[in-house]
Amino acid sequence: MTADERNVGFAVETMTNSEGTPASYAALYRHELLDSVLPFWLKYSKDEQHGGYFTCLGRDGKVYDTDKFMWLQGREVWCFSYMYNNVEKNETWLNMALHGARFMEKHGRDAEGNWYFSSTAEGKPLVQPYNIFSDCFAAMAFASLDKATPSDRYKEIAVTTFENIIRRQHNWKGIYNKAYPGTRTLKSFSLPMILCNLSLELEHIIGTERVNELAPIVIREVMDVFYKPEHGLILENVHPDGKFSNSFEGRLINPGHTIEAMWFIMDLGKRMNDQLLIRKACDIMLHTLDYGWDKKYGGILYFMDVLGMPPQQLEWDQKLWWVHAEALVALAKGYALTGDERCWKWFKKVHDYTWAHFRDEQYGEWFGYLNRQGEVLLNQKGGKWKGCFHIPRALYQVWKVLEGVDIGSKK
Amino acid sequence: MTADERNVGFAVETMTNSEGTPASYAALYRHELLDSVLPFWLKYSKDEQHGGYFTCLGRDGKVYDTDKFMWLQGREVWCFSYMYNNVEKNETWLNMALHGARFMEKHGRDAEGNWYFSSTAEGKPLVQPYNIFSDCFAAMAFASLDKATPSDRYKEIAVTTFENIIRRQHNWKGIYNKAYPGTRTLKSFSLPMILCNLSLELEHIIGTERVNELAPIVIREVMDVFYKPEHGLILENVHPDGKFSNSFEGRLINPGHTIEAMWFIMDLGKRMNDQLLIRKACDIMLHTLDYGWDKKYGGILYFMDVLGMPPQQLEWDQKLWWVHAEALVALAKGYALTGDERCWKWFKKVHDYTWAHFRDEQYGEWFGYLNRQGEVLLNQKGGKWKGCFHIPRALYQVWKVLEGVDIGSKK
Numbered sequence: 001m002t003a004d005e006r007n008v009g010f011a012v013e014t015m016t017n018s019e020g021t022p023a024s025y026a027a028l029y030r031h032e033l034l035d036s037v038l039p040f041w042l043k044y045s046k047d048e049q050h051g052g053y054f055t056c057l058g059r060d061g062k063v064y065d066t067d068k069f070m071w072l073q074g075r076e077v078w079c080f081s082y083m084y085n086n087v088e089k090n091e092t093w094l095n096m097a098l099h100g101a102r103f104m105e106k107h108g109r110d111a112e113g114n115w116y117f118s119s120t121a122e123g124k125p126l127v128q129p130y131n132i133f134s135d136c137f138a139a140m141a142f143a144s145l146d147k148a149t150p151s152d153r154y155k156e157i158a159v160t161t162f163e164n165i166i167r168r169q170h171n172w173k174g175i176y177n178k179a180y181p182g183t184r185t186l187k188s189f190s191l192p193m194i195l196c197n198l199s200l201e202l203e204h205i206i207g208t209e210r211v212n213e214l215a216p217i218v219i220r221e222v223m224d225v226f227y228k229p230e231h232g233l234i235l236e237n238v239h240p241d242g243k244f245s246n247s248f249e250g251r252l253i254n255p256g257h258t259i260e261a262m263w264f265i266m267d268l269g270k271r272m273n274d275q276l277l278i279r280k281a282c283d284i285m286l287h288t289l290d291y292g293w294d295k296k297y298g299g300i301l302y303f304m305d306v307l308g309m310p311p312q313q314l315e316w317d318q319k320l321w322w323v324h325a326e327a328l329v330a331l332a333k334g335y336a337l338t339g340d341e342r343c344w345k346w347f348k349k350v351h352d353y354t355w356a357h358f359r360d361e362q363y364g365e366w367f368g369y370l371n372r373q374g375e376v377l378l379n380q381k382g383g384k385w386k387g388c389f390h391i392p393r394a395l396y397q398v399w400k401v402l403e404g405v406d407i408g409s410k411k
Numbered sequence: 412m413t414a415d416e417r418n419v420g421f422a423v424e425t426m427t428n429s430e431g432t433p434a435s436y437a438a439l440y441r442h443e444l445l446d447s448v449l450p451f452w453l454k455y456s457k458d459e460q461h462g463g464y465f466t467c468l469g470r471d472g473k474v475y476d477t478d479k480f481m482w483l484q485g486r487e488v489w490c491f492s493y494m495y496n497n498v499e500k501n502e503t504w505l506n507m508a509l510h511g512a513r514f515m516e517k518h519g520r521d522a523e524g525n526w527y528f529s530s531t532a533e534g535k536p537l538v539q540p541y542n543i544f545s546d547c548f549a550a551m552a553f554a555s556l557d558k559a560t561p562s563d564r565y566k567e568i569a570v571t572t573f574e575n576i577i578r579r580q581h582n583w584k585g586i587y588n589k590a591y592p593g594t595r596t597l598k599s600f601s602l603p604m605i606l607c608n609l610s611l612e613l614e615h616i617i618g619t620e621r622v623n624e625l626a627p628i629v630i631r632e633v634m635d636v637f638y639k640p641e642h643g644l645i646l647e648n649v650h651p652d653g654k655f656s657n658s659f660e661g662r663l664i665n666p667g668h669t670i671e672a673m674w675f676i677m678d679l680g681k682r683m684n685d686q687l688l689i690r691k692a693c694d695i696m697l698h699t700l701d702y703g704w705d706k707k708y709g710g711i712l713y714f715m716d717v718l719g720m721p722p723q724q725l726e727w728d729q730k731l732w733w734v735h736a737e738a739l740v741a742l743a744k745g746y747a748l749t750g751d752e753r754c755w756k757w758f759k760k761v762h763d764y765t766w767a768h769f770r771d772e773q774y775g776e777w778f779g780y781l782n783r784q785g786e787v788l789l790n791q792k793g794g795k796w797k798g799c800f801h802i803p804r805a806l807y808q809v810w811k812v813l814e815g816v817d818i819g820s821k822k
Contacts, residue, residue: 004678031550058721064721065657065658065659065720067658067659093538116591117589119594120594124591124594125591125594126590126591126595127587127590127591128590135499145511158441168429175586176589178538178539178541178586178587179527179537179538179539180527180535180536180538180539181539183530183531183535183536183537184531184537238787246475246476247476247478247583248478248795254443309469309475309476310475310789310790310791311789312467312794312795314725314726314729314780314788314789315725315726316789317782317788322748369725371782372782373784377720377725377728378721378722378725378727380721383721383723384659384723
C-alpha cells in the first residue's frame with residue numbers, strides 16, 4: 001500500500017456526516033450509472049437502420065435530429081467499451097460499442113484519415129474535419145475498444161489517428177484557421193491536455209515509455225505556463241512564451257475546463273507518486289471552484305474574464321452538465337488523494353446543486369443546460385455537444401473513487 | 412402626394428392615446444439619438460492614436476478591449492456619414508466618419524481587396540476575411556461617405572467591394588467553408604437581403620436601373636421562397652429549390668432578422684408603389700413578432716426552431732438590442748404605411764419593454780444583452796457585434812417615420 005492509498009483509506013474512514021457517507025454516495029452514483037444513464041443511451045441512441053448513434057435525443061429520448069457528430073460517436077464507443085473493460089464484461093455494452101465503431105470505420109474519415117466533424121444519418125459527410133476533437137475521440141474510442149476486443153485493425157486506427165493529431169498539433173484547424181499568421185499567435189490549454197489524455201488512453205498500444213516521456217512535459221506546460229500564480233487560475237490561451245495576452249482569448253477563463261484538467265493532473269500525480277503535484281492540482285481546483293461558483297444562484301459559471309471584462313461568450317452565465325460532472329470527479333479525487341476536508345464539503349455542495357438541477361427524475365439521464373437561475377434552459381438529453389460521455393464517465397469515477405478503489409492507474 | 416404618403420398622413424393624424432402621440436415619440440427618439448447615443452460614440456469610440464474606432468466600450472464608455480472589427484468600423488463610418496447626409500451637415504459627424512474611413516482604407520483589406528474580419532488597434536490584421544459582412548458594411552460605409560463628400564476614391568472602394576461581394580455571393584466563406592460539398596447545400600436568407608440593401612445604398616453610384624433589376628428578384632426570393640405560408644414565417648436556410656431542410660439550420664427561425672427584413676421590404680414596396688407587398692410584409696412582421704414574443708417575460712426571443720425542437724444556439728432565449736431596435740422601426744413603418752392599429756399597439760408595447768430594459772439612463776446608450784427575464788446579462792455598450800449602428804439607425808428611422816416624413820426613398 002502506497003502513501004497515497006493510505007491517504008485514501010484514512011480519508012474514507014474518517015468521513016461521517018448526516019448527509020451521507022462516501023460509501024452511500026458511491027452506491028448512489030453506481031445506481032445512477034447502471035440503472036438510469038447507460039440504459040437511456042442503450043435504449044434510445046442506437047440507429048438500427050444506418051448504424052452509429054443518434055445523439056440528438058429529446059427529454060424523453062425521442063430522436064429530434066438525425067445528424068451524427070463524429071466526436072460524439074467516438075465518445076459513445078469509448079464509453080461503452082470503457083464500461084465493458086472496467087465495470088463488467090457485459091456483452092450488450094460491447095455490442096453497443098461495436099455498433100458505433102462499425103459506423104465510424106465506414107463513414108468517419110476523409111482520404112487523408114482526418115475525421116469528419118459530422119455526417120448525415122446515412123453517413124454522408126456534412127462538415128469537414130476542421131476540428132481536432134473528432135480525431136481525439138476517435139483515437140480514444142478505438143484504443144478502448146481494442147482493450148475490450150483486441151484487434152490489429154482497431155490498434156491501427158487508434159495509432160494512425162494519434163500520429164495524425166501529433167502531426168497537426170501546431171495547426172489543428174489547418175486550412176480552416178482564420179487567424180492571420182503572425183499578428184497574435186496564441187497557444188491553447190486544450191492541446192497539452194488532449195495529448196496527455198490521449199497518450200494515457202493509448203498506453204497499451206504506444207507503450208509506457210512514450211507516456212512517461214510526455215507526462216512531465218504536459219505537467220510543466222499546464223502547471224507552470226498556463227497556470228498563473230498571480231491569479232491562482234489557469235488561462236485558456238497564452239502567448240507562445242507563456243505571457244498573458246490582453247485580448248478576449250487571452251483573458252478567457254473556463255472554470256470547468258480547469259477543474260477537469262486538475263483531475264487529470266491528480267491522476268498523473270498518483271501515477272508518478274508525486275504528492276506535491278496532487279496537492280497543487282487540488283488547490284488550483286478548489287480555488288477555481290470558489291472563483292467560478294455563482295455566489296448569487298449557485299452552480300459553476302461557464303466562462304469568465306480574468307480581468308473582469310465582459311466575455312465574448314453570450315452563454316457565459318449558464319450552468320452546463322459537463323462542468324458540474326467534472327467538478328464532482330475532481331472533488332472526489334481531491335478528497336481521496338489528499339484528505340482535504342474542503343474537498344468533501346465542496347463535493348456535497350456541488351452534488352446537491354447538480355442532482356437537484358441537472359438530474360431528470362422523470363425520464364432519466366441529465367439535462368445539459370440550465371440558465372443562471374438553475375432552471376432548465378434546453379431540455380434535450382443530447383445534441384451537437386452533449387452525448388454519452390461526461391455524465392457516465394463522472395458517475396463511474398465518483399463511484400469508484402468513493403468506494404476507495406485505486407483507479408488512477410487504470411485510466 | 413402619393414397614396415402611400417396620404418396613408419402616412421392619415422395614420423399619424425388619427426393616432427391619439429394616453430401613452431403619447433406619434434409626434435411625442437418622434438421627439439423622444441430624436442432626443443435620444445442626438446443627445447445620448449451619437450454623443451456617446453463621439454466621445455468614447457474615437458482612437459486618436461491609431462485612427463479608427465474602439466467598439467469594445469464598457470457601460471461607462473471606457474475601452475475594455477482595443478481590437479477593431481472591420482464590419483463595426485464600416486458601420487460607424489456609415490452611421491456618421493448617414494446622419495450628416497440626412498439629419499444635418501454637422502462637421503463633427505463628417506470628421507468622425509472620415510476618421511474611421513482613413514483607418515479602413517489603410518488597414519482594412521487584403522491584397523485581393525477582401526475586408527479583414529478584425530485587426531489590432533494599430534491595424535495589423537488579426538482575423539482573415541472569412542465573413543462577407545465586413546465587405547458589406549465597408550461598401551455601405553464608402554457609398555454613404557461618398558454622398559457626404561463625393562470622391563472618386565470612395566466610389567471606387569464602394570463599387571469594387573460591391574462587385575467582389577457579387578462575385579463571392581455563392582460561396583461567401585470561400586476556403587473557410589466547412590460544409591462538405593454536395594451533401595446538404597443550403598442557401599441563406601441573409602444573401603438576398605444583403606444584396607438588396609447594398610444595391611440601394613449604392614444606387615447613386617451603380618445606377619437606378621441596376622437596383623430596379625435586382626429588387627424584384629430579391630422580393631420574390633424573400634417573399635415566395637424563404638417565406639413559408641404554412642408557418643407564416645421566414646426560414647433562415649432552405650434548399651436551393653426552396654424546399655425545407657429538416658436540420659438545425661433548416662429549422663432555424665431568427666425573429667429579429669425577419670422583422671428587420673420586413674421593413675426593408677416595406678421600403679421597397681413604397682419605392683415600387685406596391686401596397687400589396689407592403690401589406691404582406693407588414694402581416695409577416697406582425698405574425699413573427701407574435702410568434703417570437705416571450706409570453707412569459709416579454710421581449711423578443713433570439714432564436715427559435717420552426718418545429719419546436721431545441722435550437723443549437725445556447726443564447727436562444729436572450730433579448731438582444733438589435734432585435735428590439737429593428738422591431739421598433741418595422742412597427743413604426745408598418746403603422747405609417749398601412750394604418751394598421753395592431754402596429755401601433757405593438758409599437759407601444761415593444762417601446763415600453765425596450766426603453767425600460769435596454770436603455771441606460773445613467774451612462775447613456777443602450778445595453779446589448781439581456782437574459783430571458785429582462786435583466787442586463789452583459790453591461791458593455793459595444794464589443795465584437797454591437798457598435799454604433801442599430802440603435803442610432805433605429806432612433807433615426809422611428810423619429811422620421813413618426814414625424815410623418817417620407818424617408819423610404821432616401822434609403
